[in-house]
Structure formats: structure tokens, C-alpha cells
Amino acid sequence: MDELTIGCYRYDTTQALFDGTVGIDATMRTAATLPEIFERLIRGAEFDVAELGLTFHLRLLEAGAPFVALPVFPNRVFRHSCVFVNTRSGITGPGDLAGKTIGEFGTYGQDSGVWAKGVLMDEHGFDPARSRWVIGGLEHPAPPFDFIPHPHPADVEVTTAPAGRTLNAMLDAGEIDALFSANVPQCVLDGSPNVTRLFPDYEPVERDYHRRTGIFPIMHTVVVRRDVLEARPGLARRVHDAFTAAKDVAADRYRTHRRLYQVQSMVPWTNALVERDREQFPEDWWPYGISANRAALDTCLRYHFEQGLTARRWQVEDVFAPDLLDT
Template sequence: MAEKIRLTLACWTYDRTIPLYDGTVRPEGLELTFLPLWIQEIFYRMLKYREFDVAELSFGAYVASLFEDSPFMAIPVFPSRSFRHNSIYVNVNSGIKEPQDLVGKKVGVPEYRQTAAVWIRGILSDYYDVRPETVMYYTGPLEDPSRRRRYFTVLAETDVLPRYKSIKIVKIPEGKNLSDMLANGEIDAIYSALIPSSFRNYPERIARLFKNYKELEIEYYTRSKIFPIMHVVVMRRNLYENNRWIAKSLYKAFEEAKNIAFEKFITQQLWDFETIHYALPWLFDHYEDTVKVMGDDYWPYGLKKNYHVIETFVRYMYEQGLIPNIIKPEELFAKETIDT
């Protein structure tokens, strides 16, 4: 019997990855050491030191890496997705009441290349006529790391500045953080994947731009059929080139883990129990609403089902000066997985 290849996998423990974490799913020919690390730590260690064989990675960072030293190869597995109308925060005294009011304002982004920020700028440009170059961007830590150690900007050393001179970026001073600057009125808005602490601490000063964000996100999905991809699964390119079969083995395992998680959630935790499994009284109603809008397979893996989403994101990366040219979605993934 052939000996299995041992691999490290750094990934967060989502419901859709727990079957890989607890050993319910075992990839063919592989023995995984699953490292359930905080997402930002995974990104930093993988981008800077290539520490893991396989890792969850920022989609924006991965696409940008293909035009640099191209150290990774991805499989079309997307463990993190999120709508982003909810991720724009404004100082209530900034005069920003609607998207067009962002033009000419100072907007904080932890990183210009942050995947959430790429989606936000793209959506604002496509649907609200707020072009990326009409805003002044301020980059730096979202939070004071001495107070909130989990919230630190770990990709600062690898952030990519835009190729277009029309896009203006200012690095905030050492010791400052975007959350406090928004509360103090030093910047007007923030685009962020993480909720700024000032949004909770100073509700009289900070608000979401789109207060009816759920309604707008449903409308956005209905029009675009896009459920934005945040993270992708990558392996070190040398590992892939030496063992190309690993890509398909990993893809099948992630797909199986997701299917197990969804089946368990739907059949055991929604339908078959007389008591509430999670402390959310209207969780079933939320699930029904999601399926009504997005269908049963609302979290698809694979290239074909996500082609339009990936194509749109690559276009946004190009339009925002983060990559020099547009590439086809199939060029992003191991060819052994694109016909899945």
C-alpha cells in the first residue's frame, strides 16, 4: 500500500470545513494536519513565508500573486463569501447620505488590495457611478493592535499599490488606526471586511451607508447573480507541479466536506429536531429566505458555477489598477479541477 503524502492545511473551522478538521473526510492519498488559525495570521504567514502546503487565502492577494512571483496554485474552493453593501461605514457628520456623496471624500481601507474593498469599489462603480479614482484612500490598521490584538493589518508588507496615478492613496501616520480616525472625523468613511469597533462604541457618530443593506444585497444578487467570493484555497506551486493529482484530491475532499456540513445543518439542525440547535429563534426562516432568493446550491464550488463571479472580480482588479491585464477565470485554477 502506497504511503500517503502528509500535508499541512491552514484554514478556519467553518461548518463547511469541520469535516476535514475532525477527520470525517480524508482526501484520497493525503494525510492532513489541519491548522485552525485566525484568518489574518494564515494570510500573513502564507504570503510572506509560504509556511503551509495548502491554505485558505485572500482571493485578491492570490489573483495579484499570479502577476508577481506566482508561488501558488488555486483550486476552485471558496470557503468564505460575503455580500458587501453592509461593509461601508460613514461618519454621520461627513455629509455622506448616499453613495454619490463618497466622491471627493477620505475613505479608509486597511489595504487597498483587500478583497472586500475590491468588491465594494467595483459595486460602487458598476451600480452607483462612484469610480475608484474619485475617492481618496487612507490605508493602515483598522484597530489599535494594543487594544484589539486580533485586528491588525498583517498584509501591509505585501499590499499592492495601484498602477494608475489617478488613484490616490495616503498611508496613515504611525500609531493611528482607521476606526478611531472615523470616529474623530479625520476620515469620512471606511470600507472594511471587519466591523470597526467605533461602529459599536459610538453609534451616535458612525453608521452604515446602506442601512437597508440586506434588502439591497438581495436586489444585487437578483440582478447580478453574484455572491462575492472572499477567500480561495491554494497550494504551493512546487507541490502542485510535483504531484498534480493532489489538486483534484483536495477539491473532492472540500466538496464532500461542504456537502456533509450542509446536509447535517439542513436535515439534523433545521428539520429533524424539536428543539432549537442554535440560539437564533428565526434561523429556519433565514434559511428559507436564502433558498428562495439564491436556490438550494447557494454556496457553490467549482469553476463553471462561479465563472461570472470570478470574471467580474478579475475585471474589478484590472479596473482598480491591481493587475496589468485581464485573464480568463480558467487561468486561475489547476486545470485538473476546472472541468469538475
């Protein structure tokens, strides 16, 4: 039987698969950007197993795409910090987003946007239909992704960015009032006085959200082609266990290197951050499997439906491999 091909990003959670610390009978591949991995999976069927944005998977699942998700989550991020606003827009809090023009990268409802909108809807009464949405490239002009469906409710105004324009430049110039972005726009990295975050001091806001809800938002999952699973009994669990072992290698490195003040990192006070996190999170602060993530998964599936990105309200049992529902 041919060797598996796995496509995913090189995170600390997956590095042990790439360097062979965790053995898996597969060829590991990556790409310069995450959308490139997604496109190579969806358009080119280049991988047997691959990382995929959870919202991408849900859209494809409804369209009948031949992938099965595993409860493996290599990318998860708190998203209060991902909403950026132009300082001349009049936006000083979530309630000011109504009536404004907001940019979003690649598609209406990418993973970071689904979470940010959902949290604002739950906690601040945000209504996406009361804003106008512009889809485009963040740092390079680009049309919406052409390898996934683009559903959105009929009452939500969604347009594409003008030709040759980037969301970063439009935000800096005030051509859009706000931006929901998985990446920090270059104008912010450059210290532009024209742009700030909706929640400038976002860490305590995100920590409070986690304390109250127990949710560490999930962006991406890992999927396997259905025909590959059918041809290889037990593969889902083997892949799950390998990704889990790789993640545990990374976690153990952080734990072990506390004694050495995290000298493997050039970021000062990393130890202090790790120690603060240990006070807030359980010992396994980045869990895989269903049981430890059910609240986050149920919330994401609810958000996806409430935001009109799927016609049905998916349940966890509908989305993930049946033989891993006990994890």
C-alpha cells in the same frame, strides 16, 4: 511522501476537515486571524495548501509567486453592508463619496474593498480616483501588509494612517469620512451615534443585487504550492473534493436541522432566515467549481483590473488549476 499541511480558517464550510468527519491525509492548521494565515503561507511557506484572499493571489500571480488556485471558496460575503460612514461627513448615498477620505484595512484593494468598489462603480458611477484613501489597522495601529505588493493607479491618492491611530477611531472621530471594511468596526458594535452604514437596510439591497446578477461575491480561494502539485499527480482534485465534501456536510446540517428549528444555534429565528434563503438560492447555495461561479469570478477579475490592481485582465483559465476547469 510527507503528509500535507493545510492552513485555513475554521468556518462551518471547513469544520468537517478539522474534526475528521471528512477524511483527508493532511495536518489542518488555523490562526486567530485570516491575514495571519495568508502571511504564514506567503512569507514562511508554512503550508502546502492554504486559504488565500483572491486579490492577494492575483497580485502574487502577477509577481510570479508559486501558487495555483483551486475553485474552492470557503469565504464569500455580500459587500454592500461593508461600507461605513461618519454621520457628520455629509454622505447619505454613494454619490456623496466623491471628494471624501476613505479608510481601508491593510491594503488598497483587499477582497471586500475590491467588491464594494466594483459594485459601486457598476451601479452608482463611483470613481475611486475621486476619493482619498487611508490604509491602516482597523482596531490596532498597523502599517500596510508587508508580505504582498501594493499596486494602485497613479491617479488614486493612497496614504497610510498616522502612527498610533486606528481606522475605527478615525472613523468615529470623523478624521476619515468613510471606511471600506471586511469586519464591522468596534464603534459600530458599540452603538456609536457617529457612524452608520452607507446602506443602513442592507439586506434587501444585497438580496436585490443577487436576484439581478446571480452573483454571490467570492472573497477567498484555496491555493496549492506549484511544486507540491507537480510532485503529487491528482492532488488538486483530491483537495477540491475534500473541501467540497466538508462544505456539503455543513450545508446538510442546516437542511436537516430545519426540522428542529436550528436548535444547534442560539440565534433566534435562524429557521426563518434559512427558509427565506431557500426561496432565493438554488439547493447548493454555496457552490464550488468553475461553472457555477464563472459569473462571480469573471466579475472579480474584471474589478481587479479596472481598479488598477493588476496590469493585465486575468481570465479564469489563467488562474485556476487546469485539471479543475471542468468542475
